[in-house]
Amino acid sequence: MYEIGNRLEALRDVPGRDPFGFRREILLQALSYEDARLLLPDWVDARLFDHQRWGWRRDPEVYARSYLWSAVHDILTHRRRWASRSVDQLTELAWLFGHDDVVAAMDAAPYPIHGAPKIAAFADGLGWPLEIIGDANRRRFARMAAGQPCDPNGCRYGCQD
Incomplete structure (x- = not known):
């Protein structure tokens, strides 16, 4: 407390x-x-x-796993407004779970592409596989987590921001 x-x-x-x-x-x-x-x-x-408290899930880990899935979905659908919320909340969840190393990795990761590098640092640090449906979406998220636009030919939705 x-x-x-x-x-x-x-x-x-x-x-x-x-x-x-x-x-x-x-x-x-x-x-x-x-x-x-x-x-x-x-x-x-x-x-x-x-x-x-913790939504209907009643458990912080279940909440975090669900929130991680939601964050990845928001990134893939270019929902910028929710990206900062996801980064902030997952950072605090990592801290609550006692993973200062994950918090440090998230803080060190760049923010571009809707926070994808930070979200990837959270998932990698906790050893939670990202549940991304479809090979195309997996490739898109991997590019975004690497700080690149979702499409190698350019993104019309602005994930260069």
Whole structure:
């Protein structure tokens, strides 16, 4: 509990580190309602908090595996807006799982191509195979994780950004 509190403080103390609260959202789910209640809005009661915790999965690892699949899907479909959320939340999940090495690898990986290199670092670091359906999508994600556009002939959706 104290480690999570310290991490929440650290996020608050670094401007721009968690501008939308995505990291904070994951860390709060790792706390009990009693430990989190002072950090929650008044309208969130214990029942709502427990119901929303880790989604319907009730387990942080199951949640993380599902979220990883969703992140890969968002990258492959060029959903830029969700990419930063995925990177932030998977970083905090790696930290919660005690994998500082994975957090360091994610921090060291470049961000381009919707965060694909960072998401790949998460999956590789935890030894979780990426569930990508279809050879073409596997090749596209591998290119994106290497910092290249999804299509060797150029991408019309802007994955060069």
